[in-house]
Every structure is written in C-alpha cells, then in structure tokens.
Amino acid sequence: MAGSPHEPARTSPLSRRLPRRRLLTAAGAAGVGALVPGCASGGGGGLRFLSLAWQQESVRANKRLVAEWNEAHPRSRVTYVQGSWTSVHDQLLTSFEGGEAPDIIHDASDDLADFAYGGYLADLGDLLPDRLRREIPPHSWRTATFGGRVYGVPFLQEPRMIMANRRLLAAADVRLPTAREPWTWEEFADAAERLTRGATYGVAWPLKEPVSATLNLSLSTGGHLFHRGDDGKVTIRYTARDRVVPNAIRDQVVREKSASRSTLGMSGADTLPGFFGDRYAMVPLGFSYRQQIVQQAPRGFDWVVLPAPAGPGGDQRQGVSPQTLSIAADCRRKEEAMAFVEFLLRPANMVRLARGDWLLPTGTTALADPALRTPRHGWATGTALAGHLRSAPAQSVRGYPEWKDKVATPAFQEFYSGAIDDGELRDRLVSDGNLVLARYQR
Amino acid sequence: MKRAGPGPTDHPTDHPTPGHSRGRAALSRPSAALSRRRAALSRRRAGVPRRGRRRAARAGQYLALLGYLVFLAFPLLWLVSTAFKPPTELATLHPTWLPERPTFDNFRRAFDEQPLLRAAGNSLLTAGSAAAISVLIATPMAYVMARHRSALSRAATGWVVVSQAFPFVLVIIPLFLILKEFRLIDEPAGLVLVYVVWSLPFALWMLAGYVRAVPRELEEAAAVDGAGRLRTLVSVTAPLLAPGIVATALFTFITAWNEFFFALVLLKTPEKQTMPVVLTHFIGTEGVADLGPLAAAALLATLPSLVLFALIQRRITGGLLAGAVKH
Numbered sequence: 001m002a003g004s005p006h007e008p009a010r011t012s013p014l015s016r017r018l019p020r021r022r023l024l025t026a027a028g029a030a031g032v033g034a035l036v037p038g039c040a041s042g043g044g045g046g047l048r049f050l051s052l053a054w055q056q057e058s059v060r061a062n063k064r065l066v067a068e069w070n071e072a073h074p075r076s077r078v079t080y081v082q083g084s085w086t087s088v089h090d091q092l093l094t095s096f097e098g099g100e101a102p103d104i105i106h107d108a109s110d111d112l113a114d115f116a117y118g119g120y121l122a123d124l125g126d127l128l129p130d131r132l133r134r135e136i137p138p139h140s141w142r143t144a145t146f147g148g149r150v151y152g153v154p155f156l157q158e159p160r161m162i163m164a165n166r167r168l169l170a171a172a173d174v175r176l177p178t179a180r181e182p183w184t185w186e187e188f189a190d191a192a193e194r195l196t197r198g199a200t201y202g203v204a205w206p207l208k209e210p211v212s213a214t215l216n217l218s219l220s221t222g223g224h225l226f227h228r229g230d231d232g233k234v235t236i237r238y239t240a241r242d243r244v245v246p247n248a249i250r251d252q253v254v255r256e257k258s259a260s261r262s263t264l265g266m267s268g269a270d271t272l273p274g275f276f277g278d279r280y281a282m283v284p285l286g287f288s289y290r291q292q293i294v295q296q297a298p299r300g301f302d303w304v305v306l307p308a309p310a311g312p313g314g315d316q317r318q319g320v321s322p323q324t325l326s327i328a329a330d331c332r333r334k335e336e337a338m339a340f341v342e343f344l345l346r347p348a349n350m351v352r353l354a355r356g357d358w359l360l361p362t363g364t365t366a367l368a369d370p371a372l373r374t375p376r377h378g379w380a381t382g383t384a385l386a387g388h389l390r391s392a393p394a395q396s397v398r399g400y401p402e403w404k405d406k407v408a409t410p411a412f413q414e415f416y417s418g419a420i421d422d423g424e425l426r427d428r429l430v431s432d433g434n435l436v437l438a439r440y441q442r
Numbered sequence: 443m444k445r446a447g448p449g450p451t452d453h454p455t456d457h458p459t460p461g462h463s464r465g466r467a468a469l470s471r472p473s474a475a476l477s478r479r480r481a482a483l484s485r486r487r488a489g490v491p492r493r494g495r496r497r498a499a500r501a502g503q504y505l506a507l508l509g510y511l512v513f514l515a516f517p518l519l520w521l522v523s524t525a526f527k528p529p530t531e532l533a534t535l536h537p538t539w540l541p542e543r544p545t546f547d548n549f550r551r552a553f554d555e556q557p558l559l560r561a562a563g564n565s566l567l568t569a570g571s572a573a574a575i576s577v578l579i580a581t582p583m584a585y586v587m588a589r590h591r592s593a594l595s596r597a598a599t600g601w602v603v604v605s606q607a608f609p610f611v612l613v614i615i616p617l618f619l620i621l622k623e624f625r626l627i628d629e630p631a632g633l634v635l636v637y638v639v640w641s642l643p644f645a646l647w648m649l650a651g652y653v654r655a656v657p658r659e660l661e662e663a664a665a666v667d668g669a670g671r672l673r674t675l676v677s678v679t680a681p682l683l684a685p686g687i688v689a690t691a692l693f694t695f696i697t698a699w700n701e702f703f704f705a706l707v708l709l710k711t712p713e714k715q716t717m718p719v720v721l722t723h724f725i726g727t728e729g730v731a732d733l734g735p736l737a738a739a740a741l742l743a744t745l746p747s748l749v750l751f752a753l754i755q756r757r758i759t760g761g762l763l764a765g766a767v768k769h
Contacts, residue, residue, distance in 0.1 A: 048710075054726045056555055081712050084722035087702075094707040098618040100627055102710075108727075209728070267729040269533075277535035292730065296533040 046077035047337055050092075050102035052085050052323075055291060058356030065352070069343055076336040078104070096120040096328070103331040104340060109143040109154055110212075110321035110395040116151040117398070122327040124150045127338040132345060140362040143391040144324050152324030155345050156359040158286045159318050159385050160217060161378065162188075162306040163293060168195055168281040169304070179307050179384030182316060185221070185248045188309040192258040195281040202258040204280035205249055206268045210412035211404045213284075215393050216319030218245045220311035225429075226397050233441050234397050236433045238426040244311070246415060247422065254418040264416050276301055284308065287382050288358040294377060305378025307385055316385060319392035322362060360386050399440030407432045518744070524737035525549070532733050548734035549742075552724075555732075558739055560713065561720040566746065568630050568705075568716060569698035572637035573691040576645045579638070581687060584649035585679070589658075599650070602643040610703050618707060628710040636708065637698040645690045652686025653679075688754055696747050717743045 053062045059082070066080045081102055083091060089111055095101040096115065105121075115121050132153060133141075144152035169176060174191045177183040183191065192202030207213060215225060223242035226234050252259035260280060263271050268285045269292060275283050276297055293303060310316045325344065327337045343349070347365035351372060354361040360382055361367055372383050394400045411428040414420045420428075519539070524532065525548055527541040552558060587595045617636065618627070626632030656679055664674040702718040709715055721743060724736035 054723055055732065056551065059555060079712070081710070082723050084719075084725060085727045086722055086725050087706055090703070091706055094614060094618055095710070097615050098622050098627065100622070100710055269728075269730045272533040273535045273537075276533055279535065286728070289730070292533075295529045298530055298534070 046079050047104060047331075047333065047340065048079050048081050048102040049104040049340070050081045050083045050088075050106055052083050052088060052106045053357065054085065055357060058353065061352045061356035065344055065349055069340055073339075076333065076340070078340055092120075096330075099330060101328040101330055103328055103333070103337050105326045105328060107152070107324055107326060108321050109152060109324050110392060112144060112152050112324060112326065113146055113396060113398065113400075115326075116146040116149070120329050121151040122329050122331060122334055124153065124327065124338070127327070127334055128153070129338070129342050132342060135345075135347070135363040135365060137362070137364060137387075139390050140322060143320070143322050143395065144326075146396055152326040153341055153345060154322035154324050154362050155350060156354055156357055157320045157322040157362055157386075157389055158288055158359050159320060159382060159389055160213065160284055160308055161287055161382065161385075162282050162284050162308060163275065163289065164282045164304050164306050165275070165278065165280075166302040166304045168200065168278065172197075172281075176304065177306050177309075179316075179381050182307045182310040182314065185244060185309045185311070189248060189252060189256070189258070192252055192282065193256055196256075196258040200278055201260040201280050203252060203282045203284070204260045204263040204266075204271045204274060205253070205284060205416075206266045206271045207249075207264045207413070207416060208267045208270075209409070210264075210416060211408045212319075212321075212392065212394075214246055214249070214412060217308060218242055219317040219319050219390055219393065220309065220315050221245060222311060222315070224393050226393055234437055236403075236430050236437065238430050243422065243426075246412070246425070250416050250418070253416055261417065264413065272296060282306075287360060287378075290377050291358040305381045307381055316388040317390050318385070318388060320389045321392045321395055323357075323359070360389075362386075397437070399437045402440075403433050403436045407436060521737055521741050521744070524733065525741045527734065527737075529734055548738035551732075552735035552739040552742075555735060556720050556723055556739065557712075558717075558720065558742065561715055561717045562742070562746075564630065564714060565699055565717040565743075568633050568637065569695045571630075571634045572641065572698040573695035575634065576638045576641050576694045577687055577691045580642060580645040580649050580690065581683065584646050585653050585675075587646065588650040588653035599647070602647050605643045614703070614707060617704075621708065627708060628714065630709070630714060633705060633708050633716075636704050637694070637701065640701075640704075641694040641697050645694055648690050648693065649683070649686055652683055652689075655686075656682045692750060692754060695750065699747060 049066065051059075051062050053059045063080055066078050070077045083106070088107060092101065092105065092107070092115065096118070101120065107115075112121065128150065136154065140154045140157070141150060144150055144154050169191075172191075172194045174194055175187075177187070195202035205213075215223075218225070218241070221241050221244040223239070223245065225236055225238065225242050227237055228234050249259070253261055253264065260274070263274070263280070268283075268289055271280060271283050271285075272289075272292060274280045275293075287305075290305065293301075297303065307316065308318060325341045327334055327341070331337050344353070345363065347363055347369070350361040350363050350366035351369045354366065355371060358377075361372070366372070367383055367386050372379050374380060394404070397403075408429060411420070411425055411432075415422075415425040523539055523541060526544040526546070528543055528545045528547065531537070531541060531543070587598060621627050621632045621636070624632070626635065660678055660682070661674050664678045669677065700718060701716075702722070705716045705719050706722075709719070721736065721739055724732045724739065726732070
C-alpha cells in the first residue's frame with residue numbers, strides 16, 4: 001500500500017471509454033430492480049463515524065455515546081458505522097480514492113502515515129480545542145504527528161505487560177515486580193529460569209509479529225534503531241542498546257530453554273491455553289488481553305499483571321501506537337466532526353471507552369479516574385506505566401511496512417529460533433534494511 | 443479460527459489431530475478386509491482378476507472419498523463444537539469434541555451484538571439476485587457458444603477462462619470509480635451487478651459443458667417431429683439442461699454469499715452490509731477474536747448453503763439423459 005500513487009484519480013477517462021453507459025445502467029437497473037427493492041439514500045446527510053470497536057463492552061460504550069450525542073445534537077446527527085481492524089486499511093484506501101470516506105475515522109497511529117501523507121486526512125491543527133490539547137500529553141500527540149502536522153487524536157493505548165500465574169510465581173519464590181520496582185531484564189531472565197520446571201516453561205513469547213514487539217520493548221534499553229539525520233533522512237543503526245532485548249529473548253529460547261520455542265510462531269491468543277494449563281508461567285501480552293483472560297480462564301485461575309522489565313536506571317519506556325480518531329479531508333463539516341470527537345473524548349467518556357476496550361486512555365484526567373486505578377485485573381499496574389509510553393520507534397518512517405515484512409520479520413524469526421546469530425541479524429536489519437528505506441527517501 | 447485447532451502443543455507430533463487419527467483408523471480397516479478378499483478371489487479362479495481389480499479400484503475410490511470427507515467435515519464439526527462451548531472451554535490445552543457444558547449463550551450474544559438477521563437478509567437478496575440474473579444471461583449465451591462453434595466462440599471461451607485469473611485488488615479501484623459514476627456505490631444493486639459480472643465467465647463455461655452433453659440428435663428428432671426452433675429449445679433442451687442450470691445457480695449463489703471484499707468496499711451504510719462483512723466485526727486486533735459468538739454466527743452463515751445443497755442435490759445428480767439416445 002505504501003507505494004500507492006496519491007494523485008486523485010479522475011473518473012472521466014474511464015467514463016469516456018464507456019459510450020453506452022446509459023444503456024448499461026438502464027439494463028442493469030432493469031435486471032436488478034426486479035429483485036432488489038429500492039434503497040433510500042442513507043443517513044440524511046449526517047456525519048458518519050467509522051468505529052473499530054469490537055469487544056462487546058466497547059461496542060456498547062461507543063453506541064451509547066453516539067446515542068447521547070444525537071440526543072443532544074439533533075442538528076448534527078452521527079451515524080455509527082462499524083468497521084473491522086482486519087480490513088480497515090483496504091476499506092479506507094478504497095473509500096478515500098472513491099471520495100466516499102466516513103467523516104470521523106477510528107484507526108491506529110501506525111496505520112495513519114500513508115493516509116496523512118496522501119492528503120486524505122484533515123490537518124487537525126486549527127480544529128483542536130484547547131482542552132484536548134492540554135489533556136493529552138505531548139508524547140502521545142507525537143504518535144499522530146506526521147511532517148509536523150497532527151492527523152489524529154490519540155486516545156487509547158496498549159502497553160505490553162507480563163501476564164503471570166501467581167501460584168507458580170509464589171511456588172518458585174520469585175519476587176513480584178511492581179510498577180515502582182520493576183524487574184531488570186536480568187532479573188526477568190532469572191525469574192524465568194527459576195519458573196522452568198518439568199513441563200512448565202518460565203515464559204512464552206508469542207512472536208508471530210516479532211518486529212513491533214522487539215522494537216517497542218527495546219526503548220527501555222535505549223534502543224531506537226531508526227535514526228533521523230539532519231537532512232531528515234532515516235537510517236538504521238543496530239547498536240549495543242538495540243541488542244539487549246533481542247538477545248535476552250533469544251537466550252531464553254535457545255540457551256537457557258526457559259522460554260518455549262513453539263510459541264515463537266504464535267499470536268498472543270494462541271498462548272492462552274498453555275498459560276491456563278500451567279505450561280507457561282508468564283506470557284508477555286498486550287494490556288487488553290486481560291479481557292480474554294478474565295473471560296476464558298478456568299475458575300480459580302490466579303493471575304497477576306506485571307510491568308515489562310526495565311532497562312538501565314529503571315527505564316520503563318515502551319513504544320506504543322495508540323488508537324486514534326481522525327477527520328477525513330473531504331468532510332464538509334469539520335467543526336461539527338471535531339465537536340463530536342471532543343465529546344467522545346471528554347474525560348468521563350474516555351474512561352468508558354478505555355474500560356470497554358481494556359486499554360489505557362491517553363488523557364491525564366481520565367488516567368486519574370479511580371475506576372482505572374483499581375488493583376483489580378491489573379488496572380493500576382497499567383496506569384502507572386502510562387507516563388512512560390512513547391511513540392513506537394518506526395511508525396513515522398516511510399518504507400517501514402516493507403522493511404518489516406521483507407527484512408525484519410524473517411530476520412528476527414530466524415534469530416529467535418537460533419538459525420542465525422547476532423552478527424547476521426545486524427547485517428540483515430541494517431544493510432538490507434537501509435536499501436529498502438533508501439528507495440522511499442530519494 | 444486459528445484457536446479452533448486442536449490446541450497449541452510443544453510437541454505437535456505427539457498429538458495427532460483427532461480428525462487425522464480417526465481418518466487413518468477408518469482407512470486401514472476396510473483396506474485389510476479388501477486385500478484378504480482379493481487374495482481369496484485370486485486363489486479360487488484365475489478367470490476373475492479383472493473383476494477383482496475393478497472392485498479394488500472401486501474400493502480405492504471410496505477410500506479416497508472417505509478421506510476427503512473427513513478432511514472437509516473436520517472444520518465444520520469443529521465450528522459446530524465451538525459454537526456451543528462456553529468461553530472457559532475455548533482456551534484449554536485438551537479441547538474436547540463435545541462441549542462439556544453446552545450453551546446457547548454464544549448465539550444469544552452474536553444476535554445481541556450484531557444485526558445478523560438483517561445481514562443474512564441482505565446476503566440472501568444479493569446472492570439470490572446475482573444467481574438468478576447470471577443464470578438468465580449465461581444459459582442462452584452458453585447455448586450459442588456450445589452449438590455454433592466458430593473462431594469467435596472459441597476465442598470467447600479462451601477469454602472466459604483467462605478472465606478467471608484476474609486478481610481482486612487489480613480491479614477494485616477502477617471498478618469502484620465506474621460504479622461511482624453510475625451511482626451504484628452503497629447500493630445492493632451495484633454489488634449484484636459486480637457479482638453477476640464476476641461469476642458470469644465461470645457460469646458460462648460450466649453451462650456450455652452441460653449444453654454440449656445434450657445430444658444434438660434429440661433436438662433433431664424434435665425438429666423431425668415438427669417442433670419449431672423455439673419449441674425445441676423450451677420443451678426439449680431446457681428441461682435437459684435443468685440440472686446444469688441449478689448447479690450453476692448454486693455455484694453463483696454460494697460465491698456471492700461468501701464474498702467479502704467487494705461487499706466491504708462497495709457498501710457503506712451499516713444497514714446494507716452483508717453477512718461476511720458483519721462476521722469480521724467479531725474479530726479484533728492481532729488475530730484476537732470474540733471466538734464463541736464468531737463461531738455461532740459463522741455456523742449460521744453456513745446454514746443456507748448446506749440447506750440449499752441438501753434440497754437441490756438430487757436435481758444436480760441428474761441422470762435425465764440416460765437412454766435418451768442410442769449410440
């Protein structure tokens with residue numbers, strides 16, 4: 001998708017090549033009309049809000065908020081349109097190209113770059129109300145800023161946490177880390193080793209998508225991998241700081257055998273049966289997996305949410321790509337759309353959305369809400385981390401998707417399974433990687 | 443549906459999938475019996491080996507069919523099983539075929555969360571219209587292509603086959619723009635049009651085969667008996683083509699019923715969305731899914747195809763032409 005031409009396609013050459021189009025339309029309409037009842041033009045000119053909420057509680061929260069808005073603002077009604085994370089990129093791309101995009105768009109910051117640079121999204125700079133500007137901290141705004149302009153309001157974010165079996169941890173007499181006193185990467189490795197007994201592995205790394213997991217966690221050890229030069233061009237450097245996390249994971253899998261090898265190819269959800277069945281004592285997973293655990297764990301399963309290991313000096317930074325709300329460039333009533341976004345993201349509403357999706361809000365007032373400070377289901381551990389969440393290292397780098405798919409994913413997969421060593425990993429990430437990036441930065 | 447498999451294990455080879463082992467057991471038993479019978483046959487008389495061989499071949503065919511059936515049935519049975527499981531049974535290391543505490547909760551939630559009935563209605567309408575229209579168009583076309591062989595019809599057949607190779611993504615944006623020009627975006631009629639065009643080549647190709655199977659002699663006989671051209675077509679050819687027409691309609695219907703990408707891109711209003719699009723609303727990020735309701739909804743989505751097949755199957759198997767002509 002990255003290379004798609006962003007010149008707005010015009011329809012006239014196509015229609016010129018179809019001289020009999022009226023005839024065709026008539027024929028089509030006659031044929032189809034018999035079976036398909038006529039459709040009223042939908043919406044009556046209201047704003048369309050494409051939402052990607054999918055969990056039961058989250059869909060309900062979104063629909064209720066839309067209903068509340070519509071009740072209070074009968075003149076600028078919003079239609080709730082449900083999309084899906086699996087297909088949102090294609091759906092948006094075709095809608096933008098065809099000029100049929102929804103007005104308010106829910107997406108994630110790492111998916112926005114193409115649309116932002118392509119001119120499909122409205123620059124929110126002049127539209128943003130002060131309250132939102134103040135409410136959301138600068139490091140969150142940075143995730144949705146491309147070329148100095150803001151194209152989305154980041155509102156929900158997901159740190160990677162360690163879901164752990166409390167009973168196994170207690171049996172192995174391992175210190176439980178807290179947000180204030182997290183494990184170092186060494187302590188984490190040590191804990192994993194002590195938890196490895198019989199058929200139980202200390203940890204399971206679900207690394208079907210190894211790149212974002214590795215890069216985001218590497219921020220804690222100061223690894224940035226992508227370095228922007230004074231000329232604005234990005235190059236890849238794999239330094240000692242970038243190596244800490246990948247080597248820690250590989251050592252667990254290959255050398256200590258404290259991490260299961262078979263989960264390397266799994267997605268997070270695939271590891272849950274093994275987690276519930278005592279096969280893995282700890283699983284690093286996104287914060288929202290708590291919902292799946294609550295829903296699917298066998299009765300009496302005692303689990304706890306731990307913060308991810310910290311780097312030197314207790315550095316708990318981590319990369320995230322928050323969920324965002326954007327406004328289409330084609331939207332005719334941008335102020336109204338922004339008013340709706342502002343309503344949706346009022347602190348109390350942001351809390352409702354965060355709870356519905358089991359994620360962390362970005363707004364500072366929302367984060368302080370007692371409902372998100374409860375130790376129950378690890379909420380407090382997560383909210384304590386919010387100040388350390390940064391923009392994912394790669395997300396504004398053009399060519400990143402291609403680098404990730406063609407170079408980094410296979411390289412990391414081979415490295416974690418022990419097929420290649422550290423030097424070879426570096427060579428591939430850097431040499432092959434810079435060739436890819438160079439093509440995007442001419 | 444990733445997690446619907448037999449469950450992740452660290453030693454996959456130790457745990458053959460249930461369907462697999464079952465299939466193997468079923469396969470080994472009859473083949474042993476068969477070889478015994480074959481040995482006995484060859485001992486008795488030297489004159490029968492041909493019949494023995496034929497039987498062996500037939501048995502082999504049945505075995506292959508059985509293996510294929512197991513292969514096809516496994517995902518469906520797993521889907522049924524998942525649809526009736528409570529959440530705590532979805533993520534266990536040792537999943538069972540039969541839910542331990544079967545529940546209808548997944549169905550209730552699926553209907554609560556998504557407008558499944560409306561989506562099914564939309565799908566039925568688009569797929570049904572697409573099937574009816576493409577058969578209406580394809581039948582006369584196929585007749586001409588099969589009966590009047592010329593350079594043009596041969597070229598057309600070739601083109602029809604080639605056109606099957608175009609990938610979706612290649613056509614979607616131009617198609618979107620053309621439909622937009624005709625104001626057919628966000629209209630079920632537009633989607634029906636796309637489905638008709640999309641399935642027409644294969645429908646044509648399939649029907650042409652059926653037309654060729656109707657012996658020309660029958661039409662000639664009708665003509666000798668004084669039937670006119672139209673009369674021959676309506677009273678003789680059309681009834682004989684019925685199984686082919688039904689099979690083609692079914693094929694078109696199911697293709698359209700299952701189609702996701704065009705429906706996703708072309709229909710914008712939630713009230714118009716079709717079943718496959720609505721099903722994706724149970725899926726979240728990184729392959730996480732609301733598995734129970736998804737399975738329940740997916741099971742309901744497969745029912746129309748199953749029912750249609752069950753009802754129409756006998757018509758397809760045909761045998762209508764048996765003994766019509768002496769060769």
